[in-house]
Amino acid sequence: MESHQSPIASTLKHLAVFLLVAIWTLPTLGLLVSSVRDKDQLSTTGWWSALTSTTQNEAYRLPRAGEQQPDGDGWKIELNIFEDNQGAKVGQWGTSPRAIDEHEAGDTVDFDDNTRLTLAEDGTVTWTSETEFTHTRGPRLFVVQTTPPRFTLTNYKEVLQSEGVGRAFINTLTVTLPATFIPILIAAFAAYALAWMEFKGRMFFLAMIIGLIVVPLQMSLIPVLQVFASIGQAFNVPSKSYVTIWLAHTGFGLPLAIFLLRNYMASLPRDIIESAYMDGATHFQIFMRMILPLSMPALASFTIFQFLWTWNDLLVAAVFLGQGESKTVMTQQLVELLGSRGDNWEILTAGAFISIVVPIIVFLSMQKYFVRGLLAGSVKGG
Template sequence: MSIESTKSKGTLFTKHVSVLFLVLLWTLPTLGLLVSSVRDKDQLSLSGWWSSLTASEQQNVQRLPKADTQAADGAGFIIETNLFGEGTKNQIRSWGFRATEIEQYKPGETAEVDNGETITVYENGRVEWRSDSEFTHSRSPRVFFNANIPPRFTFDNYREVLTSEGVGRAFINTLTVTLPATFIPILIAAFAAYALAWMEFKGRMFFLAMIIGLIVVPLQMSLIPVLQIFSQIGQIVGIPSKSYLTVWLAHTGFGLPLAIYLLRNYMASLPKDIIESAYMDGATHFQIFVKMILPLSLPALASFAIFQFLWVWNDLLVAAVFLGQGEGKTVMTQQLIELLGSRGDNWEILTSGAFISIAVPIIVFLSMQRYFVRGLLAGSVKGG
């Protein structure tokens, strides 16, 4: 085996390992989000997703039952309960009567309290509170305990999000915003890209430079001026300044510069000979665009469609400014924020809400893979 062959194999192995490492590093946050979305809320709030397969230690407190639950036995009177409830596999590690003395007793040890009463807490959470005389207390003591809680996985977070009021309507609203806001800029950008790539007209490079300059304009800087323009136009033509039409136009305007730039560069790289041959055969620019450029540009069109769909679907800022809130207007991102509460008390549903929200983009991405392959095959040119 030659030295060159050994070096090439070593280089190839290093590249594969590097790619695998980057893939794992990229998918790790998604894996953590998925695991967190099916964890119990209490465990999710106490430990990270990486500890989801091991028992977690939790501090709890529970007040013992009242006197009316007592029963008589041969040695006196007894009150029995279970700190965990029946059918659990939780285990007591230590317990006490104060938070500062939570490790005073071990499971199975008996503690003496007032009037000769004894309390025993067992490892499975069972409590025996015994007394020689009848219980007459009106307020029971509290038991503080450390417990090992086994991992618990549940779909309650998903069920809570899916059954919440307004989620179904928000899903429809998001589709209503996303679909037109994806197709409109692609349609306009395809025509503009063809003109900038293959048509000769005065000021073509100036328009291209202006479009490239618009790409670097921050979206946040243009929100208020664009909204004011919509408001002024709306007063003239009688269209509300916050409606589906305005949010479609806003997404179209914000997405067009990048779309035109990407599609123009792709169309300009197509074989010039076949374009000129079609033009020499008498084909018009519209015929060349529809029958040749669009099929050959399908990979670029599909790529931008995916990015635009993801951007609009996950958008909150543009929808909040140009669409507003209320019945028939709230999108999924805004609805999830409302489910959290004003103080974020219900933050545990963010993980399940995120996966519910990305379900449609994942379906779109996987379905568009066919168009990538078909577009590549359509764009191949066979030699004579």
Template sequence: MSSTRKQPLTVFGKHFTVFLLVALWTLPTLGLLISSVRDKDQLTESGWWTSMSSTDLTDAYRTPEAQAQESVDGQFVITDSIFEQSQGQRVKSWSLSPRDLGAYGPGETVTLDNGSEMTLQEDGTLRWTNSEAFEHSRGERVFYTAAVPPRFTLDNYAEVLEAEGIGRAFINTMTVTLPATFIPILIAAFAAYALAWMKFPGRLWILALIVGLLVVPLQISLIPVLRMYTNLGNTFGIEPKSYPGIWLAHTAFGLSLAVYLLRNYMSGLPKEVMESARMDGASHFDVFRTIVLPLSVPALASFAIFQFLWVWNDLLVALVFLGKGEGKTVMTAQLVELLGSRGDNWEILTAGAFITIIVPLIVFISMQRFFVRGMLAGSVKGG
């Protein structure tokens, strides 16, 4: 009886844990998406969770010069709207001094020192009247607090894609990521098959070396690889800080993990199938192409996700082996430039950041069915 009672609680605990983990992963992404389509002024005033409610914005407005006055029934009148565009804003309070923003309510008439009267309506209409002609060269400053309804726009995306260079950086990142994902998979697949199914001297020593390379930090190997690449570039006339260089760098850094995972997966494939194909006269290449590769799709997809995410989000290797400049700056480096040293453009940074994560999200969601199968098989099976 007690075990029967505990079972629903155990199931509820598992479901609640999964829901909590999904929420912790999803909410920041949702917040980033909402922030990226909000008006920049509203984004600076309140968090994304208040995006569906009105926002109080404080601003200043200067009335027109004396040339804008009209004569109406013996009175000289200046009329204008404090809002550049009518988007449902409502004046909540206003003042002629920044020290007391709530001095007057909408519709109240205020008498100025020169005897003129000013009225600011809730819809932002301003009326300034005087019995004598206005002669001022500069208008009065009006400080106000307005309730602004939620505004959603794609202007942030248009700005970061065109004016801030994110569009070009997106293309540069794609140019780096796709070959840097495909090349190590191609090399590792051949090497993994050889280590799993071909008999040759020193095979176990090579496998031990590959396993040992897994624990070498990238930061330690960065400078030696860079020096080696520079020497080879000088010898063969390869242009420094070019795309082939960063492709080879990412291939070198990701190859050990790729070979290890794929070798473990391939060694667990049915041995009888391989022997039958060999007895029918198939070569190692035929077995690899027609049998091993189709059966290894989960493992290949698992590493492809890892490598793609790693290269896409990389900043250090890109700065060292590719640098900056037109046609070179990747998205991570461009986001750093967009943020600046003092964080001046953080309002539009949300749009750039969401553009950065949308491609990895699509890749992971579309290939997640292979991810768990490939990683589990590659980590527990061995031969």
């Protein structure tokens, strides 16, 4: 009997899916928009206002008398206060912070020293006098200015051209690729043994692996580091190296990998496995020719998980890889680019988006293998 879903339930289901997608998509969209915004606008307004003009109060000091030029029978000082802020417009202005809206753009004001000042909407200041200017310190103008949305790739250029970023990218790949492949290789063999091979203590080993999943990574950092230090002293090898961090990521990732792959392999149809046994196939042949192709969905899922974890890791890299130009990963490099105050938001947004490009490519690429493996592992029951 076929069950028909009510319109209300279907609407609620689609609404829930939409909300989940929005919750995961909006932060990424905000990061992308922020990464291409102007530095000043990024520090004052949120990314959701990126397409609207911003209004803010600014103070500008006029030049000294030494920058005056002859103008007919008089003298003139002329400049544009928006030289570094192209596209901005003057709304209102004044000569005192208490009367910032005293004049409108384009108004001409006569001062007590027989000088006249005009501030145009585009920020052009024309200050004229019948006699030569003699002031040593120019007065200040207080302006209510409107700045249109500005988008730029300067943030990305600054990150990519920063010293050490390219090397950090290579270092991150050097850490991530082996730290993803090694635990998957070991876990696949171990999962097959726990799922399909009969030996004493199998359930005990499985229980131990499940117990290791709940052990916090932070609790094991110092003991594992002490073990590596002892091995390094015994064999006169560095205790912090790429081999060290590969082994650390492998150890931290194996319990979950074995557990997930074992559960998936154990759920595969027993009939085809037993048929292969009866045909004389060895465990290795069954594993390579049957189990691995049928387990592609689980393998692809853990590959995505492990790659994202190792690529975005900072703690394990800092503890087991150490410092130095040849060891700094992307996460550490971004922290250094932020500086001691951590207020360079434009660097953070651009650098963060650059760092997630590779995981996105890996995720989209593994989706294809995930679907292919899912279709290959489907079995039609008779």
